[in-house]
Amino acid sequence: MAKNRLPEELKKFGNIFDSLSRRHGTYYIFQDFLDLSINAWSFDYKMDLVAIRKKYSEKERQLFGQLIQETIHILDRMIATDNDFYDVFGTFYEANSLTNKHFAQFFTPLHVCQLMAQLTLDKEAQNFNDPCSGSARFSLASNSVKPGMFHSLIDIDFTCARMSALNLMYHGIHGIVICDNGLIAGKSFRGAFIVNRWLKYQGVPQIEFVDNVNHAYDYIRVKLGLPEPKKVPAQSSGETKSPIQEVADIIVDSKTNQISLF
Structure with a gap:
């Protein structure tokens, strides 16, 4: 993806992401990143972890962990008070929408x-x-x-x-x-x-x-x-x-x- 389209706070995230997407494709890496991120915070999310392990090498699986860690670091930097918020996922998604047909949405600023x-x-x-x-x-x-x-x-x-x-x-x-x-x-x-x-x-x-x-x-x-x-009548x-x-x-x-x- 075009790194110059990313805001400064997402540059490191983008570098890690690109290390994975060069081999596996931007869209598919983003989908697996979302699934793995949810799985990290869920006990019952239904996803095929066996397929993930087969698809990626040990080093690549560690990179997904780094993406999750960098997400937390970005939010920690961008949210200083209770009135602050930051959309890591949507901002990165929109940056890819400019160069990848699979990312086809832009959200309200x-x-x-x-x-x-x-x-x-x-x-x-x-x-x-x-x-x-x-x-x-x-x-x-x-x-x-x-x-x-x-x-x-x-x-x-x-x-x-x-x-x-x-x-x-x-x-x-x-x-x-x-x-x-x-x-x-x-x-x-x-x-x-x-x-x-x-x-x-x-x-x-x-x-x-x-x-x-x-x-x-x-x-x-x-x-x-x-x-x-x-209650719905039997012959409604x-x-x-x-x-x-x-x-x-x-x-x-x-x-x-x-x-x-x-």
Whole structure:
């Protein structure tokens, strides 16, 4: 990748990354980096570690460890106060979008996210919702303005869902990230990540992987204090909403497409 496109704080990260990508390809290294990063903080993430060991040499596997370590160092340098935040994953992803067709997204600039959060955030808000989270920048910005909210994020792209989960975890945010279609809940579900459920009790960040779509949306239902699912009559019409769609509509109404951020 073109190193001159990386900001100074990501140059060392980029050098380590390039040592791997020259042989295996930028896109595939990034995917494995996200998986290994989540696996480092999760006890139940479903990934094929045997295949990873076969694909990479011992030295290359150590380089992945260095990437995770450098991620922590970058965040340690960039986040000096509780009002600071930094998107390592999205920033690096965007730099690759300029030169690699597999990285095809650009996200709202960090300073714009922060301005939007400052202008729109309700001081009484207890929850934050985003039906198209990207790398979770708006979550990070909102948390910098009002820490302690519960974050419910959805994105149809599994790469974005993993970046979002990692960003929430590293920034000490409690929430859930669901990989699904935000308008039609359950149609494109690929898993969910419950982030930092026990952080305030144990002081240890953690990501829990959920492969059951009902469990994922039920977690939001409970955290938002929503009523139990409506009982569907045995001979109900096809217009009846499913329990998971009822929860999803709190985030973005499937009929009006109206987004509810807080």
